[in-house]
Structures are given as structure tokens and as C-alpha cells.
Amino acid sequence: MSEEKSLNFIEEIIENDLKSGKYNQILTRFPPEPNGYLHIGHAKSICLNFGLAARYNGKTNLRFDDTNPEKEETEYVESIKADIKWLGFDWAKELYTSDYFEQLYQFAVVLIKKGLAYVDDSTSEQIAHEKGTPTTPGVNSPYRNRTVEENVELFEQMRAGKFKDGEKVLRAKIDMAAPNMLLRDPLIYRIKHATHHRTGDQWCIYPMYDFAHGQSDSIEKITHSICTLEFVPHRPLYDWLIEQLEIFPSHQYEFARLNMTYTVMSKRKLLQLVNDKIVEGWDDPRMPTISGMRRRGYTPKAIREFSRQIGVAKRENLIDLSLLEFFVREDLNETATRRMVVFDPVKLVITNFEAGEVEYLEGEDNPEATEKTYRKIPFTRELYIEREDFMVDPPKKFFRLAPEKMVRLKYGYIIQCDSFEQDDLGNITQINCTYFPESKSGSGDNTLKAKGTLHWVSATHHVPVTLQLYDRLFTVEDMNSAEGEYKDHLNPDSLIINSHALAEPAILQDQPGQAYQFLRKGYFIQDKHSGANGQPLFNRTVGLKDSWAKESKK
Numbered sequence: 001m002s003e004e005k006s007l008n009f010i011e012e013i014i015e016n017d018l019k020s021g022k023y024n025q026i027l028t029r030f031p032p033e034p035n036g037y038l039h040i041g042h043a044k045s046i047c048l049n050f051g052l053a054a055r056y057n058g059k060t061n062l063r064f065d066d067t068n069p070e071k072e073e074t075e076y077v078e079s080i081k082a083d084i085k086w087l088g089f090d091w092a093k094e095l096y097t098s099d100y101f102e103q104l105y106q107f108a109v110v111l112i113k114k115g116l117a118y119v120d121d122s123t124s125e126q127i128a129h130e131k132g133t134p135t136t137p138g139v140n141s142p143y144r145n146r147t148v149e150e151n152v153e154l155f156e157q158m159r160a161g162k163f164k165d166g167e168k169v170l171r172a173k174i175d176m177a178a179p180n181m182l183l184r185d186p187l188i189y190r191i192k193h194a195t196h197h198r199t200g201d202q203w204c205i206y207p208m209y210d211f212a213h214g215q216s217d218s219i220e221k222i223t224h225s226i227c228t229l230e231f232v233p234h235r236p237l238y239d240w241l242i243e244q245l246e247i248f249p250s251h252q253y254e255f256a257r258l259n260m261t262y263t264v265m266s267k268r269k270l271l272q273l274v275n276d277k278i279v280e281g282w283d284d285p286r287m288p289t290i291s292g293m294r295r296r297g298y299t300p301k302a303i304r305e306f307s308r309q310i311g312v313a314k315r316e317n318l319i320d321l322s323l324l325e326f327f328v329r330e331d332l333n334e335t336a337t338r339r340m341v342v343f344d345p346v347k348l349v350i351t352n353f354e355a356g357e358v359e360y361l362e363g364e365d366n367p368e369a370t371e372k373t374y375r376k377i378p379f380t381r382e383l384y385i386e387r388e389d390f391m392v393d394p395p396k397k398f399f400r401l402a403p404e405k406m407v408r409l410k411y412g413y414i415i416q417c418d419s420f421e422q423d424d425l426g427n428i429t430q431i432n433c434t435y436f437p438e439s440k441s442g443s444g445d446n447t448l449k450a451k452g453t454l455h456w457v458s459a460t461h462h463v464p465v466t467l468q469l470y471d472r473l474f475t476v477e478d479m480n481s482a483e484g485e486y487k488d489h490l491n492p493d494s495l496i497i498n499s500h501a502l503a504e505p506a507i508l509q510d511q512p513g514q515a516y517q518f519l520r521k522g523y524f525i526q527d528k529h530s531g532a533n534g535q536p537l538f539n540r541t542v543g544l545k546d547s548w549a550k551e552s553k554k
């Protein structure tokens with residue numbers, strides 16, 4: 001019997017809260033800003049918030065933090081919803097911070113009337129200068145002592161559009177000497193004459209994240225507001241605002257965000273990769289976005305298992321991308337349909353097989369599946385095998401094809417190489433073999449033995465396909481500490497296109513979205529686009545083994 005995994009610190013807090021009767025039901029939220037596509041770091045947060053709610057019979061809201069109209073779009077809203085559903089989760093309520101704009105405005109008025117907020121005419125540069133440094137206190141703004149009446153009137157005029165962007169801001173009045181810089185009269189509202197993707201031009205003032213976040217949690221009665229560690233310094237302000245407004249006491253808990261090898265998680269950098277056309281788009285299969293991983297063939301189960309395995313920590317660490325790939329392989333090994341695809345074809349002729357004859361061999365679709373299914377594979381006199389599977393003068397432990405050596409053709413017969421042909425440059429152009437009819441797979445005849453098994457396709461019955469062989473986007477393991485410009489470390493071999501591969505015909509009969517294991521080559525999925533000359537296009541999800549582990553040991 002396996003030992004039950006110990007609780008993480010958030011689970012311990014939730015269990016204590018439920019046992020003590022503090023809450024009858026927990027309510028979490030996932031609050032993305034719709035200014036880009038979600039990435040694997042967001043997937044960890046999604047799995048955590050929705051997973052905790054599911055474990056403790058609670059609920060999770062999806063709330064879009066849409067307080068920055070210049071950067072937010074409906075396209076991002078829709079992509080975020082699609083990603084969450086694809087991961088296997090659903091939300092209790094779909095909400096938007098913009099739903100609360102009037103309520104948040106009234107909260108700000110409450111602070112003004114309590115003498116805890118004021119309108120400041122200073123420029124952003126002046127405000128930054130007056131805030132001081134971590135070791136020296138700030139100085140009060142010359143507008144800090146405006147009367148409540150004046151502040152109420154000015155704030156109303158800000159809302160009415162009487163001022164230009166940046167002309168005035170609303171600040172909380174806390175303590176300009178606070179050790180925590182975020183408590184030195186933080187901005188809580190700014191002017192932005194920009195069209196909002198939901199409210200249009202109804203508003204020209206928008207709440208700052210630190211003001212909208214905690215109050216939105218409180219409005220929804222979120223019991224456990226789970227953020228990443230960079231929000232630890234923001235928690236005192238979160239608590240101060242809730243306390244001063246005397247509203248539902250939501251509480252913030254922080255965990256370590258996901259940092260992963262050979263990639264970047266910064267939305268700014270990911271957007272730059274897209275805008276500079278270094279990648280095809282947000283869903284480029286080399287991107288760490290959920291949509292990119294979906295297009296590459298990663299599975300929701302693998303991402304959920306990966307998130308569960310790395311757990312919830314209080315300290316930042318670097319997770320090896322190979323761990324995610326391990327879970328992808330584990331899932332695909334059980335679910336992927338097996339097909340034979342020859343990447344670099346060289347012709348093989350079976351001289352004792354009748355020309356024009358076609359024998360249909362039976363191939364198992366997935367040996368790991370509970371319910372067995374099979375497909376027919378055409379076997380003909382002329383075949384193609386991988387060029388690397390034949391050597392004229394092989395080393396001792398080469399168990400593939402060579403002169404006078406025998407191998408088995410997958411699902412078929414044992415063959416022996418009798419001769420080969422070369423061009424003027426010494427390239428192999430044809431391999432001539434004989435086959436042993438009594439050696440057919442499953443025949444029970446064990447007279448002949450062959451140490452190697454090769455995949456192959458018929459020279460007359462095959463499908464030309466294009467392969468996109470994806471690899472890691474960067475060559476440096478820890479991109480957070482990489483020297484120089486991050487784009488200096490791009491992997492020139494992150495995408496290799498092979499437009500001369502050949503697949504067995506069954507690949508045309510498979511369902512869209514089917515995951516494949518191309519025998520001896522790796523896991524693949526068909527792309528939404530077509531390849532060269534309209535050929536079916538397949539993306540490599542991951543290799544059969546971790547090739548980077550070998551590289552790192554050299």
C-alpha cells in the first residue's frame with residue numbers, strides 16, 4: 001500500500017479553517033489578466049486553485065482582472081477560457097473586475113471620506129522621487145492634506161473626464177515612512193482615456209491592481225486568495241484596504257511560481273518573440289503557452305500530473321523541463337496510436353517477392369490499450385527503410401541491416417541483405433534482400449533469429465508527409481540568470497522541417513487530434529496547417545527518450 005502524500009502548507013491551512021468552522025465551504029479564484037495567452041506557470045496555478053476546491057468540495061471562480069484597457073482583448077479572454085476547459089476544469093462563475101467598477105469606485109469614495117485617500121496632481125516622476133528608497137523614508141506629497149470635500153470633488157471630476165491621462169491620480173494615505181515601500185501612499189486609481197473591451201468608453205479612470213484585487217476577492221467572498229511569491233510585499237496593503245473598508249476579510253496566501261529550464265515565462269518576452277516573428281504565434285509549439293503545448297501534442301493529464309508532482313512550495317526553484325516531458329511520455333505511451341513513418345528513405349527491394357503483389361499485414365494500433373484494434377499494412381516487393389538502418393561496414397554491435405545480415409521487418413518477415421547499389425558519390429541507392437516466407441510475425445516459427453527490428457513503408461503504398469521536429473527554444477538551462485539579451489540564447493535547431501518523410505497509408509484514416517507514436521522515432525500529432533505541397537503536417541511532441549539528458553552528461 002503506497003504511503004499517502006503529506007499535505008502542502010495551503011492544504012493544512014484549509015483543513016484547519018474547515019475544522020475550526022471558520023468556513024463551511026472554501027471558495028478560490030483564478031484571476032488572469034486578459035493581456036496574453038496562458039503559459040505553463042498559469043497551468044500550475046489553475047491546477048492548484050481548481051484542484052483545492054475539488055478536493056475540499058469547494059468552488060472556483062474565473063475572474064478576469066481587466067483593469068488595463070490598453071493591453072486587454074476579447075481574443076485573450078476566449079483563449080484563457082478554452083485553455084482552462086482543455087485542462088479539464090470548469091468554473092463556478094465567470095466574472096470580471098470590470099463587473100465591480102462602480103462598487104470599486106464607491107470603495108474609493110469611502111476611503112476619501114475617511115481621510116484615507118487623496119487626489120494627487122504630481123507627475124509620476126515626482127511621486128517616484130518622493131517615495132524615497134528602501135533605506136530612506138519618503139516625503140509627503142504637497143497635495144496630501146487636501147480636504148475631504150476637495151478630494152471628493154476632484155475624484156468625481158476625474159471620473160467625469162475633466163482631466164487628461166496622468167494629470168491626476170488617487171492615492172491611499174498610509175505612511176510615507178513605512179519600511180514596506182508599497183505602503184508609502186500607493187496609487188489606487190489612474191486616468192486612462194482608452195476603450196475597454198467590455199465597458200467601452202463608460203470609464204476613463206481605472207483601479208490599480210493592488211486596489212482591485214483584494215476588494216474583488218472580498219466582493220466574491222473568496223476564502224483563500226492564492227498568489228505567487230512576488231505578491232508577498234503586497235499582502236499588507238491587501239489587508240489594510242480590506243480592514244479600512246470593513247468588508248469581507250478575504251486573505252492572501254503565496255506559493256512559489258513555476259520556473260522551468262530552457263524557457264522564459266515573462267509575458268513581455270513571450271510577446272516580443274511573437275511580435276518579432278521569432279515564433280509563429282502564441283500557439284507556436286515551442287512556446288510554453290498552454291495553446292502551444294496543446295498544438296505540440298502535450299496532454300491535459302500530463303500537465304495535471306506534472307503540476308501535482310512539483311507540488312506547492314514557499315521557495316522559488318527551477319523545475320527541469322524533462323520532468324514535464326516524462327509525464328507527457330507516460331501518458332502518450334498508453335494512449336498514442338502506433339504508426340510507421342520513414343524519415344530518410346532508402347529503397348529496399350525484396351527480390352524473391354512477386355512484383356505487383358500486395359500482402360496486407362496486420363499491425364496492432366496500441367499494445368498498451370485494453371481493447372485491441374488493428375490496421376492493415378501493405379507489404380510489397382519494393383519498400384523504404386531508414387537510411388541510417390543500413391551500413392556497408394557496420395561496427396560490432398550494429399543490430400540493423402548490413403551485407404549478409406538479417407533483420408526483422410516490423411509486423412512482417414525476416415530479411416537478409418544480399419547486395420546493395422551506390423551512386424558515384426558512394427551514397428546507397430538500393431538495398432537488395434531476400435525474405436523468408438516462413439518467418440512471418442506471429443507464425444510461431446522460431447527457426448530463424450534476428451536481433452534487430454526495422455520499421456518500413458511500401459514504396460508503392462505510402463503517404464508523403466511533412467514533419468516539424470520541435471526542440472527546446474533556448475540553449476541555456478536557467479534563462480533567469482542567463483547573461484546578455486535573452487534572444488542571444490535561442491536554439492537554432494528548435495525547429496527542423498522534414499518534407500520528404502513517408503508514412504503508412506493508415507495515417508489518412510485516423511481521427512483529427514489523434515496522438516501518435518511513430519515507431520522508433522517519437523510522439524507526434526497532426527498540425528492544423530498543411531505541409532509542403534499540401535502534405536499532412538505532423539508536429540513532434542517529444543522524443544521516445546530524453547536526448548537532452550544525454551547531452552548534459554557529456
